[in-house]
Amino acid sequence: MKKLFFAIVAVAAISFAACGNNAANTEETDSVACDSACVEECVEEVVDSAIEEVVDSAVEAVEEVAEEVAE
DSSP states (O other), X not given: OHHHHHHHHHHHHHHHHHHTTTTTTOSOOOTTOOOHHHHHHHHXXXXXXXXXXXXXXXXXXXXXXXXXXXX
């Protein structure tokens, strides 16, 4: 009888231990969450990069045309 009682107590203890402290961890965190500031920063970087590429391309094109006209 003692063995059965200890087995039941052991199962109960394991089940309580398996639950851990989940009550305190009810708030979920999203590892990919991004607020509006993050989005704005990313957009600014992409726009700045695109503007820089366009300006560089335009400068190269103007220089090529200027060389052709000079010849």
